[in-house]
Amino acid sequence: MVHGLLRPDHAHRGQPGRRGLSPFRQRPRRRTASVRLRGRRNRCRPRRIPRGGRNPPLGCALAGSVEAGDTGDLTEGVRSLATIRLLGPPEIERDGEPGRQPRGRKAWALLGYLLLAERPPSRRRLAELFFADAEDPLGALRWTLAELRRAIGVPDLLTGDPVVTALDDATTVDVLLVGEPSTAPEALLSLGGELLEGVELESCPEFESWLLVERRRVAGAVEARLRQNAVAHLAAGQADQAIPFAARAVAINPHEQGNHELLIRSLATSGDRVAALRQIAICEDLFRRELGIEVSTSLQQAATQSPAPLSGRAAAVSQLQAGRAAIVAGAVDAGLQCLRQAAALAVQCRDKTLEARALAALGGALVHAIRGHDEEGAIVLHEALLVADQAGERSTAVLAFRELGFIEVQAGRRKTGDEWLAKAQALAESDEENAAILGVRGMNSSDRSDYPTAFEQLGESVELAGRCGDRRQQAWSLSLVGRAHLLRGEYGEAAAALAESLDLVHRERWIAFLPWPQALAAELDLQAGKLDVAVEGFEQAWALGCQLGDPCWEGMAGRGLAMLNTQQGDHSAATKWLDLALTRASTEPDRYQWVHAHVLDAAITAALDQSDHDRALQLAGRLSTLAARCDLRELLVHANLHLSHLGNPQAAQTAQTLSTTIDNPALHQLIADRQS
Numbered sequence: 037m038v039h040g041l042l043r044p045d046h047a048h049r050g051q052p053g054r055r056g057l058s059p060f061r062q063r064p065r066r067r068t069a070s071v072r073l074r075g076r077r078n079r080c081r082p083r084r085i086p087r088g089g090r091n092p093p094l095g096c097a098l099a100g101s102v103e104a105g106d107t108g109d110l111t112e113g114v115r116s117l118a119t120i121r122l123l124g125p126p127e128i129e130r131d132g133e134p135g136r137q138p139r140g141r142k143a144w145a146l147l148g149y150l151l152l153a154e155r156p157p158s159r160r161r162l163a164e165l166f167f168a169d170a171e172d173p174l175g176a177l178r179w180t181l182a183e184l185r186r187a188i189g190v191p192d193l194l195t196g197d198p199v200v201t202a203l204d205d206a207t208t209v210d211v212l213l214v215g216e217p218s219t220a221p222e223a224l225l226s227l228g229g230e231l232l233e234g235v236e237l238e239s240c241p242e243f244e245s246w247l248l249v250e251r252r253r254v255a256g257a258v259e260a261r262l263r264q265n266a267v268a269h270l271a272a273g274q275a276d277q278a279i280p281f282a283a284r285a286v287a288i289n290p291h292e293q294g295n296h297e298l299l300i301r302s303l304a305t306s307g308d309r310v311a312a313l314r315q316i317a318i319c320e321d322l323f324r325r326e327l328g329i330e331v332s333t334s335l336q337q338a339a340t341q342s343p344a345p346l347s348g349r350a351a352a353v354s355q356l357q358a359g360r361a362a363i364v365a366g367a368v369d370a371g372l373q374c375l376r377q378a379a380a381l382a383v384q385c386r387d388k389t390l391e392a393r394a395l396a397a398l399g400g401a402l403v404h405a406i407r408g409h410d411e412e413g414a415i416v417l418h419e420a421l422l423v424a425d426q427a428g429e430r431s432t433a434v435l436a437f438r439e440l441g442f443i444e445v446q447a448g449r450r451k452t453g454d455e456w457l458a459k460a461q462a463l464a465e466s467d468e469e470n471a472a473i474l475g476v477r478g479m480n481s482s483d484r485s486d487y488p489t490a491f492e493q494l495g496e497s498v499e500l501a502g503r504c505g506d507r508r509q510q511a512w513s514l515s516l517v518g519r520a521h522l523l524r525g526e527y528g529e530a531a532a533a534l535a536e537s538l539d540l541v542h543r544e545r546w547i548a549f550l551p552w553p554q555a556l557a558a559e560l561d562l563q564a565g566k567l568d569v570a571v572e573g574f575e576q577a578w579a580l581g582c583q584l585g586d587p588c589w590e591g592m593a594g595r596g597l598a599m600l601n602t603q604q605g606d607h608s609a610a611t612k613w614l615d616l617a618l619t620r621a622s623t624e625p626d627r628y629q630w631v632h633a634h635v636l637d638a639a640i641t642a643a644l645d646q647s648d649h650d651r652a653l654q655l656a657g658r659l660s661t662l663a664a665r666c667d668l669r670e671l672l673v674h675a676n677l678h679l680s681h682l683g684n685p686q687a688a689q690t691a692q693t694l695s696t697t698i699d700n701p702a703l704h705q706l707i708a709d710r711q712s
Contacts, residue, residue: 118188118207122148123254124228126235128187138187141235142166143180145243148232151209152250154697156198165243214257217455221265225280227258245690249672252664259288259295260449266298267411271418275305290322293335293625294447297411300338312339332408332625349390352381356394359401366548368405375401379416388427395420396432400439403626407585410443410626417443434463438473445480448629448666453480468509471500475513482520483630485670485698490520508549511540515553522556523670525702531560551577551589555596562600571600591621591631595638607646614639633662633671640678653682670698677710 119129126144128135138144146166150157157165163173170176181194194201203209210227213219231251237243262285269278282299289295296319304312316331316339323331355378362371375398382391395416402413417436424432437460444453457480460473478494481487494513501509514537521530537553540546558573574596581589594617601610618639621632636659643652656678663672676684676691688710695707 118190120147120151120188120207120209121228122151122209122211122232123230123258124233126232130189135189136187138180138183140180140183141237142240143183143187144232144235145237145240145247146177146180147184148211148235148250149243149246150194150199150201151212152254156196156200159197159199162199166237166240169239211254214254214261215451219261221281224258224261224265225284230255241686242689242693245676245686246693248660249664249690249694252661253667255288256449256665256667257451259285259292260444260452262288263295263298263449264452266302267414267418270298270302270305270415271422275302275307278302279306291327293319293323293332294411296331297335297338297625300335301411301415304339309339329623334408334412335625338412348381349385349387352378352385352387352390352394355381356390356397359394360397363397363401363405368401372398372401372406388423389429392420392424392427392429392432395423396435396439399436403439403443407587408624408626410447414440414443430463430465431469434460434469434473437463438469438476441473441480442476443626445476445483446626446628448483448662448668450480450484450667467500467504468506471497471504471506471509471513474500475509475516478513479516482516484667485700487520487524487699491517494520507540507544508546511537511544511546511549511553514540515549515556518553518556522560523702524700525705527560527563531557534560547580548584548586551581551584551586551593554580555589555592558596559599562596562603567600567603570596574600587620587624588628588631591617591635593617594620595635598638598642602642602645607642610642611646614642629662629666630668630671633659633666633668636662637671637674637678640675644678644681649682652678656682669694670700670703673698673703673707677707680710 117131118135119132121127121129122144126148128137138147146162149162149165159174159177163177166180167173167176181199185191185193188207190204190207193203211231213223214227231254232247235247262281266278266281266285269275269281279299279302282295282302285292285295286299296315300312300315300319303309303315316336319335320331323329355374359371359374359378362368362374365371375394378394379391379398382388382394399413399417399420402409402416417440420436421433421440423429424436437456441453441456441460444450444456447453454477457473457477461470461477464470464473474493474497478490478497481490481493494517497513498510498517501507501513514533518530518533518537521527521533534553534557538550538557541550541553554573555577558570558577561567561570561573574593577589578593578597581593594613598610598613598617601607601613614635617635618632621627621635636655640652640655640659643649643655656675659671660675660679662668663675673691673694676687676694679687680691692707695703
C-alpha cells in the first residue's frame with residue numbers, strides 16, 4: 037500500500053514524556069491451554085519416525101513433571117512427555133515414540149475443537165455438535181472424553197461442565213506453539229500439514245464449517261510466524277538461516293508475492309543469485325498461469341544489490357535530511373535513494389545512532405511512500421531495531437516496532453502485529469508515541485470486529501494526539517472511529533467522526549490521506565440518499581487515489597461508485613467498477629486485506645442482486661478463505677450469509693455461531709432479516 041492508512045511520520049518530532057503515560061489496556065485473553073518450552077533436551081530418546089519420516093518430536097523440548105496421583109504412563113511417579121500433534125495426520129507421542137491413540141475420528145475432532153475453542157464449551161453444546169445422532173449423546177461424549185484422557189495420560193484433563201482444557205508442562209500441542217512468542221524457531225520448521233489432516237465428519241456439518249475456518253486461520257498464523265523469523269534472520273545478516281523459513285512460507289501460501297520476495301532476498305543475500313533469479317522466474321510463471329497477473333517490480337528487483345555509496349558523517353546527515361524532505365514533498369524515488377545512501381554512509385562512519393535513524397526513516401518510507409515494498413521495508417526496520425538496541429535509541433525502536441506492527445496488521449496477521457505493537461507500547465513515553473501506537477492497535481481491533489476494544493484504543497489515541505497537537509494522528513484515528521460506527525449502522529456518530537477527520541485533513545493539507553475519509557463520508561451520503569453529494573465524494577476519492585497510485589483508496593472509491601451505480605439501477609456499470617476495484621485492491625503484495633475483503637463482499641452482493649450465482653459462489657469462496665486467514669470475523673460472517681443464500685445448508689448456522697462474539701447491532705439485524 038502506498039499511502040493506504042498512511043501513518044504520519046513521528047520519527048523526527050519526538051516529544052519527551054513521562055514513562056507509563058496512558059498505558060495501553062488490553063483485554064486479557066482466556067487461555068485454554070498452557071504450553072511452555074523447556075531446555076532439558078537430554079531427556080529425549082531416539083524415536084522411530086512414523087508415517088514415512090514425519091517431523092521430529094516437539095516434546096523433546098519439554099521437561100516432565102511429578103504429579104502425585106496421576107495414572108497412565110508413569111514410572112516411579114514421573115510423568116512421561118506427551119506431544120499432541122494436530123497439524124498433519126493427528127497423533128499423540130510419548131517421549132518421542134508413538135503412544136496410545138484415541139479411537140475414532142470424532143475423538144480427534146473433539147480434542148481439536150476443545151484445544152482451539154475461544155472459551156470452554158458446555159457438555160450439551162459438545163453433545164449436540166458431535167453426537168446428535170447417538171442414542172445417548174451425553175453418554176457418547178463422556179466415553180469419548182474418557183478415551184482422550186486415557187490416550188493423553190492426564191486423568192483430570194477435559195473435565196467439568198463447561199469442559200476445561202488445562203494442560204500441564206509435560207504436555208505440548210503443536211498447534212498451540214504457533215501462538216507462543218517464546219517458541220523456538222526450529223519448532224516452527226517441524227510443524228506438519230493442515231489442521232486435523234484426514235479428519236472429516238460428514239455427519240457433523242457444523243463442525244466441518246468450524247474446521248474449514250480454523251484450518252485457514254491456523255495456516256495464516258503459521259505463515260506469519262515463518263515470515264517473522266525469515267525477516268529477523270535477514271536483518272541480522274543470517275540469510276542462510278532465513279531461507280528455510282521463507283521457503284516454508286512459500287509452500288504454505290504460494291499465491292502471496294511477499295513470501296516469494298522474502299525467499300528471493302534470502303537467496304540473493306546468501307550469495308546464491310542464480311537460485312534467486314530462478315525463484316523469480318518460478319513466481320512469474322505461477323502468477324501468470326494461475327492468477328493472470330504480473331508480479332510486482334519490487335519482487336523483480338529483489339535479487340539486485342544496491343550500489344556502494346559515498347562516505348562521511350556529514351554526508352550521511354545531509355542525505356538523511358534530504359531523503360526525509362523529498363519523501364514529504366512526494367519525490368519518492370529521490371527520497372529513497374537519499375535514505376539508502378544515508379544508512380550506508382552511517383555504517384561507514386560507525387555512527388550507530390545515525391544509522392538507526394536512517395534505517396528507520398528508510399523502512400517507514402518503503403512501507404508508506406511506495407507501493408509493493410513492505411517486505412524490504414520490514415527487513416530494513418528489523419535492521420533499525422538491531423542498531424537502535426546497540427545505540428540505546430529508544431524512540432527509534434518505538435518507531436520501528438510500531439511500523440512493523442502496522443505491516444502485520446495491514447496484511448491481516450493479527451497475532452504478530454499485536455506483539456510488535458505491544459513492544460512499542462512498552463517502550464513508548466510521549467503522548468505522541470502512545471497516540472500513534474494506539475491508533476494502529478485500534479485499526480487491528482476494528483479489522484477483526486472487536487469494536488469495544490477498538491473504540492477504547494482509538495478514543496485514547498484521539499485524546500492523546502489532541503493533547504500533543506498531532507493533528508494528523510487525530511485525523512487518522514478519527515477516520516477509523518467513523519468507519520467502525522458506519523459498519524455498526526451508527527450513522528450519526530460516524531458522520532461526526534468523519535467530519536472532524538476531514539476538517540483536520542484539510543487544515544493539515546494532507547492530500548495523501550484525503551481519499552480515505554472522503555470515501556467513507558461519501559458512503560454515509562449514499563446511505564442518506566444524497567446521491568449528488570455521494571457521487572462527487574466518490575469521484576474525487578477515485579481521481580486522487582489514482583493520482584497517488586494507492587490501491588487502497590482506489591479500491592474503496594471504486595466500491596463506492598459501484599454501490600452508487602447499483603442504487604441508480606445500472607448493474608452493468610456497477611459490475612465494471614467492482615471488477616476494477618477488486619483488481620486495484622488485491623494485486624499489490626502489500627495490500628490492505630480488510631479493504632480487499634470489503635470490496636469482495638460488495639461484489640458478491642452485486643452478483644446475487646443480478647442472479648449471477650456462478651460469479652457469486654466463486655467470489656464467496658475467495659472471501660471465506662481470505663476472512664478466515666486474516667481473522668476478519670465480521671466479513672467471515674458475511675461470506676457465510678452469502679453461501680447460505682447460494683444454497684449451502686450449514687452456512688446460515690455457521691454465520692449465526694460466528695456472530696455471537698461480535699458486538700455489532702447492524703450485523704445481528706442483518707442475520708435476523710435473513711432468517712425471517
